[in-house]
Amino acid sequence: xxxxxxxxxxxxxxxxxxxxxxxxxxxxxxxxxxxxxxxxxxxxxxxxxxxxxxxxxxxxxxxxxxxxxxxxxxxxxxxxxxxxxxxxxxxxxxxxxxxxxxxxxxxxxxxxxxxxxxxxxxxxxxxxxxxxxxxxxxxxxxxxxxxxxxxxxxxxxxxxxxxxxxxxxxxxxxxxxxxxxxxxxxxxxxxxxxxxxxxxxxxxxxxxxxxxxxxxxxxxxxxxxxx
Numbered sequence: 740x741x742x743x744x745x746x747x748x749x750x751x752x753x754x755x756x757x758x759x760x761x762x763x764x765x766x767x768x769x770x771x772x773x774x775x776x777x778x779x780x781x782x783x784x785x786x787x788x789x790x791x792x793x794x795x796x797x798x799x800x801x802x803x804x805x806x807x808x809x810x811x812x813x814x815x816x817x818x819x820x821x822x823x824x825x826x827x828x829x830x831x832x833x834x835x836x837x838x839x840x841x842x843x844x845x846x847x848x849x850x851x852x853x854x855x856x857x858x859x860x861x862x863x864x865x866x867x868x869x870x871x872x873x874x875x876x877x878x879x880x881x882x883x884x885x886x887x888x889x890x891x892x893x894x895x896x897x898x899x900x901x902x903x904x905x906x907x908x909x910x911x912x913x914x915x916x917x918x919x920x921x922x923x924x925x926x927x928x929x930x931x932x933x934x935x936x937x938x939x940x941x942x943x944x945x946x947x948x949x950x951x952x953x954x955x956x957x958x959x960x961x962x963x964x965x966x
Contacts, residue, residue: 740900741810742850742857747909754908755852762859766829769863775828782955786823789956791838792832794817798839806926808906808920813930814898816862817890818938821879822945824958825866832858838896853905861897867894875965879958880946887935887942895931899924 747755773783790893794814803812817829833855840848847854873882903920910916945952945961953962 740798741844741847742814742853742905743805743810744846744850746808747850747853749962751909752849752852755850755856755905757773758856758860759852760958762856765859765863766826766833769866770826771823773824777824777826777959785956786827787830787834788956790823790827791834792817792831794831794835795838796836798836798901800844806897807921808910808916809902809923811923811930813927813933813937814858815934815937816858816894816898817865817887817934818941820865820869820890820894820958821882821887821938821942822854822957822961825862825962828843828956829859831861832862834963853901857898857901857905859939861894864897865890865894868909872963876965879941879961882938882942884939887938888931889933891938895927899927 748823769782773786776778789880797814798812801813803810805811814832816828816832819831823831836858837851840851848891872886873879902923928958942961945957951961
């Protein structure tokens with residue numbers, strides 16, 4: 740989902756500053772909700788630290804490859820949400836991406852506003868969808884494959900939509916650009932297939948290790964119905 744250097748440049752890149760600011764506003768909202776409704780600031784800080792380390796690892800360790808206008812990553816955004824909640828997941832995505840850029844990919848830093856928007860806005864949409872897809876009486880460790888698929892598909896579709904937006908905004912609707920965007924979107928189908936399986940595997944581990952995962956380091960909804 741990294742937007743390649745040069746896809747959006749010049750004066751056009753100013754738009755990414757505005758979308759990034761809006762995205763940080765969503766991060767603040769989701770973080771505030773965690774503080775007020777789910778164990779407070781200490782829980783948010785601990786979960787965010789874990790989520791940041793995981794996101795950095797996802798970017799650097801898990802397989803990723805360039806396709807069309809961007810790169811295909813297994814980001815596991817829905818997994819982060821289910822385990823740590825929207826507040827910590829959003830902070831982890833934003834900080835993990837920033838740390839990765841500073842230390843390993845400084846050429847990506849000018850695109851940070853676009854990339855953080857591409858990650859955060861779909862996460863917020865996923866968190867809203869989860870309220871409708873997963874019944875309030877059900878803990879997340881008990882979600883079904885179809886529910887996990889719905890959340891993962893929503894997140895990945897959001898990423899593909901934002902990547903396509905940046906590509907068309909920066910490079911127009913040429914045949915080559917359309918082909919590159921289509922190639923990227925097609926490649927992301929593999930992520931949509933794999934991520935729900937990863938979600939269920941991680942949730943099964945969390946359920947089997949309930950004495951360890953029923954702590955403030957994990958989302959309260961992981962093991963409990965909605966309050």
